[in-house]
Amino acid sequence: MFSSNFIISPFQGQDENIHLEKWNKIKGQSQQLSKRLLCFPPESPIWAVGERMSMCASVLFFGYAEDGERRLRNTSYCRARLCPVCQWRRSLKVRGQMMEILDHVERTHGLRYIMFTVTVKNCDSSDLRSTLKDMLQAWGRLTRAAWFKKICVGVYRAVEVSINPSDKSCHPHIHAVLAVRPGYFSGRDYTKTEEWAVRWQEALESSYTPVVHVTVLRKPFQKSVAEIAKYSLKVSNLIELLNEIPDIMLADLHWGLSGLRLFSLSGVFRQAHKELHLSDMDTPEEDVSDDSCFDDVVIPYFWNAGLGCYQSGK
Ligand SMILES: [Zn+2]
Structure with a gap:
């Protein structure tokens, strides 16, 4: 070169x-x-x-x-899922791309944004892979539902896992940005946080009420974008606990996150990604x-x- x-x-x-x-x-x-x-x-x-x-x-x-x-x-780059360098460079790339995409969609479509975080119950690292798969399937059910599509015309989602320092359980969750029409906030479709939690529970098919967070994403976007485009596995967490984490758990974390699409876009966000000629979000910078x-x-x-x-x- x-x-x-x-x-x-x-x-x-x-x-x-x-x-x-x-x-x-x-x-x-x-x-x-x-x-x-x-x-x-x-x-x-x-x-x-x-x-x-x-x-x-x-x-x-x-x-x-x-x-x-x-x-x-x-x-x-090694492109290993747990690698702090690769995660850092990828999160910088996702942040940069999301700043461009949010500006572009706001300018061209006049849409507004909601930050939406959904969680599932903590799991053992040995169940991380199946828990993430179930969570992503539930996310698919939620975002394919007719009522959801009526409200949201674009979705960004990022998968994140943190480790509980006391019992070393894994906490998988999804950070999302939803693009909604300006009338959403005053119209009939407005959905309260408790209703979002019920919808997420239905999609999860769970017996418990899962924790969700819903906030309006306001300008300037930098701070919010930093929140939604973090590392897939909280690195500070992992490094601090490295001496306490058994080998088998490290392997679980690696395999749990491997082969999954950790960042994805749909609707107007995917369209904007294409129009702006941006590269694949799920890899470190090229x-x-x-x-x-x-x-x-x-x-x-x-x-x-x-x-x-x-x-x-x-
Ligand atoms: Zn690396």
């Missing part, structure tokens, strides 16, 4: 410590986690995930964009395929596992 005549030089006039601080922290977390996964027997698929994770974003290639800002130009927005300077930084930080490769 990079030709040999690229000039490799250190950053000029910028505080590289500040710039790399976040990278150092999150890559460090990824290293901690990969070390745990590498304790599995080498023939285990989880060991292979740990090996891939240990190499995630080992080299960062920065470049200067047209506006003179230094930006990440390229790196390679390599920059269009290098034309960068000048010819490429600055590589290599992860130094011993020191726990990135170092310039000059």
